[in-house]
Amino acid sequence: MNHDAYPDxxxxxxxxxxxxxxxxxxSPNTARPSYFAFKYLIERGFKVIPINPGHAGKEFxxxxxxxxxxxxxxxxxxxxxFRAPQFVLPIVEEALKLTPKPxxxxxxxxxRNDEAAALAEAAGLKVVMDRxxxxxxxxxxxxxxxxxxxxxxxxxxxxxxLGGGFQRMGLGEGGKKT
Amino acid sequence: MADADRIPGxxxxxxxxGAKPDPTTGARATPIYQTASYxxxxxxxxxxxxxxxxxxxxxxxIGNPTCAVLEERVAALEGGTAGLAVASxxxxxxxxxxxxxQPGDEFIASRKLYGGSINQFNHAFKSFGWNVVWADPxxxxxxxxxxxxxxxxxxVESIANPGGTVTDLEPIGAIARKAGVPxxxxxxxxxxxxxxxxxxxxxxxxxxxxxxxxGHGNSIGGIIIDAGTFNWSRDKKYPxxxxxxxxxxxxxxxxxxxxxxxxxxxxxLGLRDLGPALSPFNAFLISxxxxxxxxxMQRHCDNALAVADFxxxxxxxxxxxxxxxxxxxxxxxxxxxxPKGCGAVMTVGLKGGYDAGVKLVSNVKLFSHLANxxxxxxxxxxxxxxxHRQLSDEQKVKAGAGPDVVRLSIGIEDKADIIADLxxxxx
Numbered sequence: 001m002n003h004d005a006y007p008d009x010x011x012x013x014x015x016x017x018x019x020x021x022x023x024x025x026x027s028p029n030t031a032r033p034s035y036f037a038f039k040y041l042i043e044r045g046f047k048v049i050p051i052n053p054g055h056a057g058k059e060f061x062x063x064x065x066x067x068x069x070x071x072x073x074x075x076x077x078x079x080x081x082f083r084a085p086q087f088v089l090p091i092v093e094e095a096l097k098l099t100p101k102p103x104x105x106x107x108x109x110x111x112r113n114d115e116a117a118a119l120a121e122a123a124g125l126k127v128v129m130d131r132x133x134x135x136x137x138x139x140x141x142x143x144x145x146x147x148x149x150x151x152x153x154x155x156x157x158x159x160x161x162l163g164g165g166f167q168r169m170g171l172g173e174g175g176k177k178t
Numbered sequence: 179m180a181d182a183d184r185i186p187g188x189x190x191x192x193x194x195x196g197a198k199p200d201p202t203t204g205a206r207a208t209p210i211y212q213t214a215s216y217x218x219x220x221x222x223x224x225x226x227x228x229x230x231x232x233x234x235x236x237x238x239x240i241g242n243p244t245c246a247v248l249e250e251r252v253a254a255l256e257g258g259t260a261g262l263a264v265a266s267x268x269x270x271x272x273x274x275x276x277x278x279x280q281p282g283d284e285f286i287a288s289r290k291l292y293g294g295s296i297n298q299f300n301h302a303f304k305s306f307g308w309n310v311v312w313a314d315p316x317x318x319x320x321x322x323x324x325x326x327x328x329x330x331x332x333x334v335e336s337i338a339n340p341g342g343t344v345t346d347l348e349p350i351g352a353i354a355r356k357a358g359v360p361x362x363x364x365x366x367x368x369x370x371x372x373x374x375x376x377x378x379x380x381x382x383x384x385x386x387x388x389x390x391x392x393g394h395g396n397s398i399g400g401i402i403i404d405a406g407t408f409n410w411s412r413d414k415k416y417p418x419x420x421x422x423x424x425x426x427x428x429x430x431x432x433x434x435x436x437x438x439x440x441x442x443x444x445x446x447l448g449l450r451d452l453g454p455a456l457s458p459f460n461a462f463l464i465s466x467x468x469x470x471x472x473x474x475m476q477r478h479c480d481n482a483l484a485v486a487d488f489x490x491x492x493x494x495x496x497x498x499x500x501x502x503x504x505x506x507x508x509x510x511x512x513x514x515x516x517p518k519g520c521g522a523v524m525t526v527g528l529k530g531g532y533d534a535g536v537k538l539v540s541n542v543k544l545f546s547h548l549a550n551x552x553x554x555x556x557x558x559x560x561x562x563x564x565x566h567r568q569l570s571d572e573q574k575v576k577a578g579a580g581p582d583v584v585r586l587s588i589g590i591e592d593k594a595d596i597i598a599d600l601x602x603x604x605x
Contacts, residue, residue, distance in 0.1 A: 007183040031430075035231075143234065146233050146235055150261070154198075166217070
């Protein structure tokens with residue numbers, strides 16, 4: 001995968017497939033970007049499991065926080081990493097030891113580690129770097145267009161309401177619900 | 179589209195960018211959301227919107243779905259990450275500078291600017307403590323010499339109003355990068371059809387939408403485009419973007435919104451607190467105008483070049499200032515930055531001086547005598563007897579508005595009719 005420019009179909013495919021996301025480097029501080037993404041992805045129907053050793057055992061928005069990926073007692077589809085690049089490799093190595101293995105490793109905005117990406121891809125995982133799943137979901141669902149953001153998408157189909165409110169859109173297009 | 183990852187061309191974006199069918203009704207034209215407010219789904223949704231944790235609409239002073247179509251469309255055409263539409267081009271400049279400057283700070287601006295911007299910078303902005311330092315686009319080193327520790331931005335026009343002169347964007351952008359400040363380009367006269375300043379180093383692009391983008395002289399509007407290129411956190415010079423904001427419970431906008439943080443800061447701090455929101459009805463008219471931008475702009479340029487050619491050999495004309503004209507001082511820059519044409523605006527010096535200018539604006543039958551540019555209609559003004567009337571003769575000449583100068587904005591009528599009107603007016 002070319003990690004400088006992802007096709008929309010690649011990102012859309014990932015966000016349409018994964019259901020359970022473990023968020024490494026989650027912060028319970030409601031002004032931090034990780035909390036924004038955590039809350040938003042839960043509201044869009046994902047199960048998001050916070051990972052932060054300093055808050056293990058506590059609950060945030062109904063989700064139990066764990067110290068490490070290995071502590072999570074259920075299968076994880078995607079590991080979303082909010083840690084600086086130098087801390088990424090051991091997290092990916094731990095993720096690759098899980099059974100079953102996650103399908104996706106996602107590194108947040110400004111975070112890139114090509115060595116860790118190559119390791120994950122060699123094990124058959126999909127990798128996204130220097131992106132935010134909240135922004136990408138908002139972009140591909142058209143929600144982000146309300147903020148004047150260039151979604152870089154054109155469509156002759158209307159965006160699909162996700163239900164549960166007027167301002168929650170889904171990733172389906174052309175009448176296809178996700 | 180057959181290939182979901184195909185990158186669309188400019189003409190396609192001018193029609194489709196930002197404007198999917200309406201999600202609730204399927205309306206194919208963009209609906210005019212003439213509403214002040216939007217109901218919240220529940221209390222938590224309201225809190226998420228106010229806390230910037232969810233994307234969505236709260237109140238039309240901060241955002242509106244019709245305005246959002248316009249914002250995304252111009253952002254796509256300019257190759258930017260995001261846009262913010264506001265009530266006028268002047269409002270765009272106020273919000274950009276308010277987001278970047280603290281009282282006592284400086285910004286460097288090209289001397290060759292729209293007269294209204296010169297006034298705004300010299301007077302209104304100085305009253306806010308934002309100090310303009312003027313530089314000469316014909317002497318690029320004057321920008322470098324103007325840089326000081328207080329400099330927070332550099333501002334130029336791509337094609338400068340009124341003389342149709344072209345600014346050498348790349349070296350000025352390089353000076354901005356070296357100084358660690360954003361390079362702001364007013365792209366009103368060129369529009370992204372002729373020039374995309376982001377390709378030449380612009381970090382922020384502003385427009386008066388009233389001119390060629392709207393194109394029909396029916397709506398005032400402005401827009402700010404974020405190129406997504408500037409690192410707002412590197413030197414800690416821009417507290418609106420790189421410091422925790424007390425307005426939003428300590429959020430740092432740059433780390434939260436990445437490469438569209440500037441547009442978000444302009445919206446959730448600048449527009450929210452200063453208030454110059456665009457009417458959704460104006461946004462509708464301007465977005466509709468943009469659908470034909472590529473067709474209109476090429477016609478404006480082709481007509482303007484024909485008029486400039488005609489006038490340059492007319493016995494009553496002393497000189498024509500239009501970068502599109504072979505032999506013009508700015509023709510080399512025009513070929514680099516605006517190869518499809520140099521826009522519609524030019525100045526003309528009349529051999530008969532002040533009286534000849536007054537006579538021409540009185541004699542024309544097709545041109546409209548008014549203070550605007552970028553209409554489908556051909557427009558004319560004699561600055562010395564109108565917009566620059568209060569200045570001394572020496573000041574008028576410095577401003578490019580000497581007593582002999584007439585400004586034209588060439589419309590998209592039949593060019594033979596435009597030329598015939600000027601010819602009879604000059605007799």
